Amino acid sequence: MLVWDFLSDALRPAWPSADSLRWVHTASAGVDRVAFPELLASDVVLTNSRGVFDVPMAEYVLGLVTAFAKDLPGTLRRQDQRQWEHRETERIGGRTAVVVGSGPIGRAIGRMLTAAGLRVQLTGRIEQTGDPEFDTVHSAAALRGLLPGADYLVLAAPLTDQTRGLIDAAALAAMKPTARLINVSRGPLVVTEDLVAALRDGRLAGAALDVFETEPLPDSSPLWDSPGAIVSPHMSGDVLGWRDELAALFADNLDRYRSGRPLRNVVDKTRGYVTTPSNLGSSA
Amino acid sequence: MLVWDFLSDALRPAWPSADSLRWVHTASAGVDRVAFPELLASDVVLTNSRGVFDVPMAEYVLGLVTAFAKDLPGTLRRQDQRQWEHRETERIGGRTAVVVGSGPIGRAIGRMLTAAGLRVQLTGRIEQTGDPEFDTVHSAAALRGLLPGADYLVLAAPLTDQTRGLIDAAALAAMKPTARLINVSRGPLVVTEDLVAALRDGRLAGAALDVFETEPLPDSSPLWDSPGAIVSPHMSGDVLGWRDELAALFADNLDRYRSGRPLRNVVDKTRGYVTTPSNLGSSA
Numbered sequence: 001m002l003v004w005d006f007l008s009d010a011l012r013p014a015w016p017s018a019d020s021l022r023w024v025h026t027a028s029a030g031v032d033r034v035a036f037p038e039l040l041a042s043d044v045v046l047t048n049s050r051g052v053f054d055v056p057m058a059e060y061v062l063g064l065v066t067a068f069a070k071d072l073p074g075t076l077r078r079q080d081q082r083q084w085e086h087r088e089t090e091r092i093g094g095r096t097a098v099v100v101g102s103g104p105i106g107r108a109i110g111r112m113l114t115a116a117g118l119r120v121q122l123t124g125r126i127e128q129t130g131d132p133e134f135d136t137v138h139s140a141a142a143l144r145g146l147l148p149g150a151d152y153l154v155l156a157a158p159l160t161d162q163t164r165g166l167i168d169a170a171a172l173a174a175m176k177p178t179a180r181l182i183n184v185s186r187g188p189l190v191v192t193e194d195l196v197a198a199l200r201d202g203r204l205a206g207a208a209l210d211v212f213e214t215e216p217l218p219d220s221s222p223l224w225d226s227p228g229a230i231v232s233p234h235m236s237g238d239v240l241g242w243r244d245e246l247a248a249l250f251a252d253n254l255d256r257y258r259s260g261r262p263l264r265n266v267v268d269k270t271r272g273y274v275t276t277p278s279n280l281g282s283s284a
Numbered sequence: 285m286l287v288w289d290f291l292s293d294a295l296r297p298a299w300p301s302a303d304s305l306r307w308v309h310t311a312s313a314g315v316d317r318v319a320f321p322e323l324l325a326s327d328v329v330l331t332n333s334r335g336v337f338d339v340p341m342a343e344y345v346l347g348l349v350t351a352f353a354k355d356l357p358g359t360l361r362r363q364d365q366r367q368w369e370h371r372e373t374e375r376i377g378g379r380t381a382v383v384v385g386s387g388p389i390g391r392a393i394g395r396m397l398t399a400a401g402l403r404v405q406l407t408g409r410i411e412q413t414g415d416p417e418f419d420t421v422h423s424a425a426a427l428r429g430l431l432p433g434a435d436y437l438v439l440a441a442p443l444t445d446q447t448r449g450l451i452d453a454a455a456l457a458a459m460k461p462t463a464r465l466i467n468v469s470r471g472p473l474v475v476t477e478d479l480v481a482a483l484r485d486g487r488l489a490g491a492a493l494d495v496f497e498t499e500p501l502p503d504s505s506p507l508w509d510s511p512g513a514i515v516s517p518h519m520s521g522d523v524l525g526w527r528d529e530l531a532a533l534f535a536d537n538l539d540r541y542r543s544g545r546p547l548r549n550v551v552d553k554t555r556g557y558v559t560t561p562s563n564l565g566s567s568a
Contacts, residue, residue: 060354079515
């Protein structure tokens with residue numbers, strides 16, 4: 001079964017009828033919608049679309065970092081009022097970005113921000129020393145200690161039991177009031193009401209959110225006009241041609257399936273993401 | 285004489301009284317306001333603030349390129365309407381940026397865009413082969429031939445008789461309708477009415493302008509709401525602390541002047557910019 005619409009919850013109610021299902025492929029990097037307990041407990045193989053979104057998402061995050069540093073939202077809103085108001089802006093060079101997620105997306109983001117001159121600290125599930133690109137990948141437990149130094153906190157981790165609600169009032173309180181949060185992974189990593197309160201009270205300078213607990217974001221959400229908020233419609237990785245790349249990845253996996261070769265991007269069902277090394281390289 | 289306000293035209297009317305003036309330093313990279321004929325014909329030494337703005341401006345241009353590619357203006361305007369509308373955006377990787385200006389600012393911009401994955405072509409006054417960073421720096425005469433391949437055309441050249449009106453109707457007609465213009469140098473490099481017409485008719489996809497023929501940009505200018513225009517108030521290089529850096533550079537030059545050592549950033553008065561190698565390195 002190919003799950004093309006990654007927002008669909010249709011598989012779970014149909015599960016009792018899926019008595020001959022052997023393989024589910026999702027046209028997304030995150031598997032949170034299809035990784036329900038019955039599927040996880042079964043011997044159905046789950047594969048995802050790891051690799052398609054990496055570099056597009058890294059570019060998107062770079063755009064958000066520079067937009068915050070150079071106050072592009074402030075410029076555009078003044079432009080709409082024909083208002084000429086010079087401001088001093090911030091450097092991005094030398095600033096610290098903490099990237100949560102050491103998979104291909106987090107690494108692509110880290111690589112791009114490093115290239116633009118930021119200091120990048122990556123966190124994953126467990127600490128890994130001697131990383132060829134990032135020296136030490138810090139453990140999830142080390143995140144709290146990194147937060148006070150972050151100018152940008154970028155969320156690029158899968159939604160799992162360990163990451164749900166990761167950025168709550170306590171995490172936000174550990175951050176500098178000048179810092180910005182960028183979430184391009186899944187909405188539930190952030191406790192929305194805690195974030196809204198931090199923005200409202202000026203305890204966090206900004207938040208760029210591409211993902212939300214409920215999508216589309218309801219009209220009534222306070223995030224739409226929270227101070228310093230940039231709201232986008234879950235599109236960070238979706239560049240022109242992305243559907244073709246998703247289809248090509250599935251078609252390749254289908255060829256592999258039919259000829260009995262190993263599938264790409266097999267999800268470790270105990271972890272909720274792919275744990276084997278990437279065999280896609282950076283996406284085109 | 286230190287010209288602190290780079291927009292000031294006060295020096296020229298006072299010139300007849302300046303009978304003992306020996307040195308003018310301007311707190312800007314461009315010298316177009318102080319390089320009037322009487323000063324150029326005199327033996328007064330002119331120095332500028334080359335180096336202070338390079339990397340901040342490169343970051344700013346990177347922000348504009350990503351903002352265009354990822355349609356950040358469209359996102360912010362939809363956010364103001366609480367409108368959730370998914371779009372497909374563009375890659376920046378592999379796109380071509382033509383940067384006009386091979387001085388420290390143009391080079392810093394080229395370096396930053398290269399790091400972010402763009403292909404960069406730099407043009408200067410004359411062709412230079414074997415450039416350590418950009419292979420060939422193309423001549424001003426070669427620019428027209430490069431325009432059809434440009435996804436982004438970035439203006440970072442001084443205002444001189446050779447660059448005034450450089451981007452006119454003919455130049456714009458040579459560009460792709462999907463291309464964007466970014467001007468962070470001086471307004472008169474662009475023929476405003478030709479640009480307004482190109483944007484209005486959809487012959488150019490966008491223009492980010494930080495500089496204008498008249499500054500502040502008059503309320504009546506059609507640029508404020510031209511399709512695809514981003515208007516900012518001459519601030520691309522002005523990061524927090526920039527005044528301190530400008531003051532430190534002048535103070536260092538003053539020390540040099542008083543002790544008879546060579547001044548930094550002496551402007552070649554026949555060219556209108558500094559032609560000696562940079563001795564500032566990249567700015568902090």
